[in-house]
Amino acid sequence: MSNTPFGKAFIEEQQQLLLVKKEQLEQDLSSRGTKKGSDAADYRTTYQEYGDDEESNAAEYAQTEINLGVVEKLEDELRGVNAALLRIQDGTYGLDPKTGKAIREERLKANPAARSDIVPS
Numbered sequence: 001m002s003n004t005p006f007g008k009a010f011i012e013e014q015q016q017l018l019l020v021k022k023e024q025l026e027q028d029l030s031s032r033g034t035k036k037g038s039d040a041a042d043y044r045t046t047y048q049e050y051g052d053d054e055e056s057n058a059a060e061y062a063q064t065e066i067n068l069g070v071v072e073k074l075e076d077e078l079r080g081v082n083a084a085l086l087r088i089q090d091g092t093y094g095l096d097p098k099t100g101k102a103i104r105e106e107r108l109k110a111n112p113a114a115r116s117d118i119v120p121s
Helices: 008-032 054-090 105-110
Strands: 033-035 043-045
Touching (some): 008 054
Antiparallel strands (some): 033 043
């Protein structure tokens, strides 16, 4: 049963946007890490190999530190996209899970994975 306040066409459009975003995030994650296990959004950062000299080791360490932060951010985004796709499946897409109120369509168009609304000023 669907509780979403939006029409079928809008939901299908949002689902397509989310699926494209999911594919993009998975590609980005694959370029910076490898999957750890069964969790779709759990990746191990890949260590960059530049060489054996001191300068290369420093560059490897710096790049790995950057990748750690990027992978963490991408994982969070992927979890949000996956959660939004599940909300579409269970008919609660577009509803704030804490308040049960509808999220504005403009907000969802700007961020299809949004879990809550932003109150306009």
